Amino acid sequence: MNGGRRPITRTMRRGQPTDLLELFFDLALIASLTLTSQKMANEDTWTGLAQALLALSTLWAVWVTTTSFTDLYSPQERPVQLVILGIMFGGMLMSAALPTAFSSHGLAFGATWAAINWGRGLVLLASLRGRRERERPLRVLAWNTVSGTLWIVGGLVPDPGTRLAVWLAALAVDYLAFGLRFPIPGRPRLLQYDVVPEHLAERYQQIYVLTLGELILVTVLTLSDMPFNIGRLSAFAVAFVAAVLLWWSYTRGAGARLRSAIERSPHRSRLVQTNPYAHWLMVVGVVGLAAGFERIIEHPAERPEATLTALTLGGVALFLIGRATLDHEVLGRIPLSHVIGVLAAVALVPAAPHLPNLVLSVVAALVVLGVAAVEFVRWQRGGAVPAPP
CATH class of the missing domain: 1.20.1410 (I/LWEQ domain)
Structure with a gap:
């Protein structure tokens, strides 16, 4: 337990239903999906559709990473609960910024996604201090530092076309890192966690x-x-x-x-x-x-x-x-x-x-x-x- 701290990883590996907090978190995605479909419906150019698709793919990444997070860490523990609520607020802010993410609210959209990833990683590192499970959030945070920087830079770029290109690169880093299990040169491959x-x-x-x-x-x-x-x-x-x-x-x-x-x-x-x-x-x-x-x-x-x-x-x-x-x-x-x-x-x-x-x-x-x-x-x-x- 390392100094009396309770572990935040899940201890029940079978028969573990979805926590009500997770269902509460899903409510935030309704706004994201609705605003994305409305943006797609209002776009009559391929660039506009590409922008909407990138926004949807980013918000999907918010949900996927949070689901993987709650599959490994128990939503019953206070630090995990605070992280989920923080991500929920961030996701809602990104949804609100979505219609103008490629104009006036680019920094709000990109910086919020970076903050979600960095905040989750820092909370995990603090909660897992002294435990061998710390290796995973360390690797994730290293990759998120690269992609998060690109998300913020893209939000600062005034030209919509350039912003789209920078954010596509940032999203590619996020998706590849997740798919390859956050590889680090010189380190052994990160093992798949014991899923529920x-x-x-x-x-x-x-x-x-x-x-x-x-x-x-x-x-x-x-x-x-x-x-x-x-x-x-x-x-x-x-x-x-x-x-x-x-x-x-x-x-x-x-x-x-x-x-x-x-x-x-x-x-x-x-x-x-x-x-x-x-x-x-x-x-x-x-x-x-x-x-x-x-x-x-x-x-x-x-x-x-x-x-x-x-x-x-x-x-x-x-x-x-x-x-x-x-x-x-x-x-x-x-x-x-x-x-x-x-x-x-x-x-x-x-x-x-x-x-x-x-x-x-x-x-x-x-x-x-x-x-x-x-x-x-x-x-x-x-x-x-x-x-x-």
Whole structure:
């Protein structure tokens, strides 16, 4: 215990449910997802979409690193609780700065993310003083020093294009460091910590469903601000069907088996490392679809611009790529239906400008429906459909 200090690492390795503080923390992500989809919906340039995607990917990193943090350290301990609440406040501040992150509030967005990483590392170093578990936060803080500097520099750069380039480099450092387990030259590779399969799987299942909730929220809010007509009500109905299909596909597939896969996989460390990236693809796809449906509900009879086509068909493709990645890691295979679905979404891009927005949304939903139908038939032939989480 080192001088009577209580350890902050988790001591119960099995049967550890999600802490209520973690669910409270997730509430902050709702604002992030909604503001990101609104920014995507309002952008009509590729640069604007790239900015929104970078912001979403950064806020996703806030959630992923916090989830890994609470999987290793107990939310019941006071220092961990204070860190979670601090990150929650920082995430809310980043969300508030998101719409103007590439104009007037760049420093607020970038410096807050740097402060989150540095603050978490410093608290851990103080709490683990004299313990061998200190090696991990030391390495993480070393990498965060590099990326955090880039985040602050990017926030100080006045030119939006240069800021985007600097922040892309900073985000690449964050994602590569996490994926490679924070390597340090001359030091042995950092071992994967002893994960809590039930907790980790439950957290990713919850955040995916929460993302679907954002799709529902955006469509409801958009329709509520518009006069009802047949076109808007039809687009709203298509958005609901798409949300149901995205939920069904995940909860009847690899998402439902995530816990058992983590428990039984001989490559557990690889699964733990790839899981955030697979879910990131699915989350980006769902948020893109939410942005697309927002514009489609507003203008169902208009022809889609290139950015709207990217949000709608690209959102479907990204979701299916994420699902295929998760299936590969959890079930050991990439379903052919997912590959065909991605190819179908890409093949429909040239025809999209000639279709009304409403028809484009129906086509996108039909691609997801086709993949889900093939999955259902395969599961019926192969045995019982797995229960949802």
